[in-house]
Amino acid sequence: MGDISRRHFVKSAGVAGVALWLGLTAKGAAGKRSTLAAAKNFTPFILIESNGQITLYNIKPEMGQGTYQSIPALIAEEFEVSLDQVIIKNTGGEKEFGNGQRAGGSTSVRGSYNEMRKVGAAAKAVFITAASTKWQVAENTCYAEYGKVIHRPTGKSAGYSELIEEASKIDLPKEPKLKDAKDFKIIGKQAHRPDIPIKTNGSAVFGIDVQLPDMVYASIERCPVIGGTLKSFEATEALKMPGVIKVDKVERIVGIYSFIGVAVIANSYWAATQARKKLKITWDTKGYETYNSADYDAYLWKHANEEGMVDKNIGSIDTVKTSPQNTIDADYETPVIAHHTLEPMVCVAKVTGDEVEIWSSNQVPNLITGAGDNDIPALTGFKPENVKYHNMFIGGGFGRRLYYDYIVEAVNVAKLIDRPVKTLWSREDTTKKGPWRMMTFSKMSGTLGDDGKLIAFRHKVIGPNFHESLFKTFDKTRLDPSMVEGIGTQDYQIPNLRTAYVKTDSHLPGAAFRSVVSSTICFPHESFVDEMAHKAGKDPMEFRLNMVAQTSDTWKLLQKLRELSNWDKPLAKNKGRGVAQWKFFGCQLGYVVEVAHDPVTGMIKIDKVTALIDLGVVVNPDNVKNQIEGAVIMSISAATKPGITFKNGVVEQSNFYDNPVPRINETPQIDVHILADGGRMKGVGEPGVPPFAPALANAIFAATGKRFRKMPFDLQVN
Amino acid sequence: MKTSIRFKTKFRTFMIIGIMSSVVATMAFTLNKESEEARVPPAPIVTKDSTASVKAFKQVYTVLMSARCMNCHPSGDIPLQGEDSHLHTMQPRRGVDGKGVYAMKCSNCHQPANTPGLHTPPGNPNWHLPPADMKMVFQGRTPRQLAKQLVDPNQNGHKDMKKLIEHADDGLVKAGWNPGEGRKMPPMSHAAFKKAWITWLTTGAYAPAK
């Protein structure tokens, strides 16, 4: 573990004396083991050691979404321990922790909610039985609290660690009794995240912070033209630079693409970057150097009239009578964007013979050590059992770190040298080399009936499919439901609805971005509903409510949002409110955005954002609020800041000076409200993104009469 | 005593920043049809020539209004950036002394010398804006307004002609001609600028009609 073991981050530390692991068997039943070595098909989540130490394993990578608290909290709640008295360890793709070691799709907490509580409850039951057996008292006279079993009549108590011996002999209950929500001490309560203290004094170890004895550094020059490949390189000058150890070509695999770059390995990162500038490289860019964003946009619109692959086709939309008086057709555009995680891509790797040890920050540790064709072992030529991974705190994920192209590349760098090597991307590398969130364009058409209700609605999505760039097995002949996520499944009751997708070809490596395709297609959808409301002369909130059943989630959400946002209270001149909601991934959130327009300067200012997220059950309410506040800022970024564009095959942007993200002075008032009425549990991380842009666009329209159909919005409206 | 200390401080501050300024404390103006004439003190020698003076100032003006000079002489309290003179990205403030505020002091990013590379902060040991009490705004000024401002003793840091002439060789003024990688130079060489500057001053510091 070298000198990083001082931080609590990974498992496999030495165990103190007798120990007991409790967790789940492959069949999902609670189980326990006295030694982990004997464990087959068993996932440990709790480790009790005889020295009193209790460890909870968090299998959901921590990237800022709060799993370092929320996942252990589920175990701790039922196990009756406080998070202050345990050690939390993030897992790193170890086989025993299974395929659940990934964070994406806003599934971490809701996907773990029952299982983790069950583990905690079963473990608690075992220790209560152990204590009552030891004390020879009735089980129902004992209870657990703060890591101890207590005999109620006498007040006698024993810590879990004192009961290991007895506990190891007792069978776990198959269906342990879970607590009533009213008895929760942690879940649903205001809580401090245990990773915050170490994130305020510099001691949290992110991927970039891993330091190993004898470690060297690499910086990689990659082809400026996306798709181009290496012809030859000349490193004489680079090798003369102080500190340079080695220069060689390396392969990076991102999805279906293989890119060859030239790595400079040096005794400091600085030396590597300086020598990198001295490389003389000839690239073969043939066929790729003519790629321009404007041309590609034109190509998308050229294909927009194709029927595409139809998803929903409700009613008989082709026979609906239309006239200019009752119909709107509109074209919407969104750009390619970079995730801009503040921690750039980084990975430390050490190859020893046929084994590799890897330290990085990534959302899918299960694939770093997995046995699949697209997993790191297969991509780098190691046997899965010979890949050891440590997942560190992640300096921002947002979907970018669902991919491990940078880990493949870093492992390939490590093959060049018999020392641990840290391969670090510069900000420019992360901006210019992707993978990026791809654009979608949308062709919208809507028709109103005589009663002013929406009777026909078409939404056709046009754009490249990021899944096609990721998987060789991608089937072009079938509709990828991701590309129409949400547009056919809102609660709106529209008698004639058609949604479709026209797939276009692209050579760019595409990526999921927080909320995936909803991050682009909710904007046209919910903006266009607004357009239709105005066409009908109706209040946009009222118009939506009239389209949904009173028993629907959306009715409930919008009614509450209407009240929370003071929707019906008139605003001053030059101010406007906009509403939008989105139901997708089994999540739902609605926004009301208030803007003010300065008629002199033309500037639009976002005054206030009211968010309402429907969660059913909430684990850490303050963290949910933090997530949504952040999603608003990220959405202001996506909606109003310039995207990534290409000229002659090269990304035109480099760094925050020409690809800016919002700063503190652009932060509006944000009021986040949570609907937690005990209904179905829903996710948190992503639903804050999709409906923000349309709510903002709708608010700007209300304030100024200017309708934005293309991102980024220019907030100077004259 | 108090006043003189304040004056001194102010004076020094202006010396380090200011890209330009003009004529003498006792100066006054008389209007004529095309231009304004400055009454300049006996030395250095002034040969009044309104045509030559206005012509020279027009050259001076192109330099002062170039991004290299104007970006640190904004109309507001936030400097400008780039060839298009947009508001400085992270909106640093002038501050009382022109050196920024709190965690956003100029020298936190602007080093004693240019930082290598494109889009990195250009540097100078005395990098700053004009101070709050002597803003010496260039942005938005017409040639006439700027010329008048440069020769207004209450706006130019109380420089006499000698000091003004010397100011052409101020370190931060000259930094305009060492703008860092990728940045455009002012529209003429420093030598040509200095010549125009001195010509303008020594021919009467006339202000253009508009």
Next chain:
Amino acid sequence: MISLNVNQKNYRVDADPNMPLLWVIRDIIGLTGTKYGCGVAQCGACTVHLNDEAVRSCVTKVSRAEGQKIVTIEGLSKENDHPAQIAWNEENVPQCGYCHSGQIMSAAVLLRENPNPTDEDIDAAMAGNICRCGTYLRIRKAIHLAAELQRKGSASK
């Protein structure tokens, strides 16, 4: 060899005088709380105190810091108890946490120079520090709280 004083400790480092202070602090001295985010003084993740000012160490050559007083996030307080650190914890500010070393170092200068900052003062001080997770609202709240803690602290002294 270059002599540096970091967090009240003297170091002699063998580094190119042109090497940015950031990489000396992280890769040579081994204090990794100070982060790399952009390399061009755009994001503030690398903010350290050089003679008490919040300099961006990614563009500061180590030669500028020679013999000067450098404080990094690790040295801001002994017990994670600078008013800003206490407030950051109280308000649960960080998400991923990557930017917050820099945020706190910037906030510390603001709090020193302005014991009662307004939202506008906070924006003026903090707009050089990017938080991609978007925790700005909480940064504002935490700075107000830190100012309050600081006032109370100095009142009780």
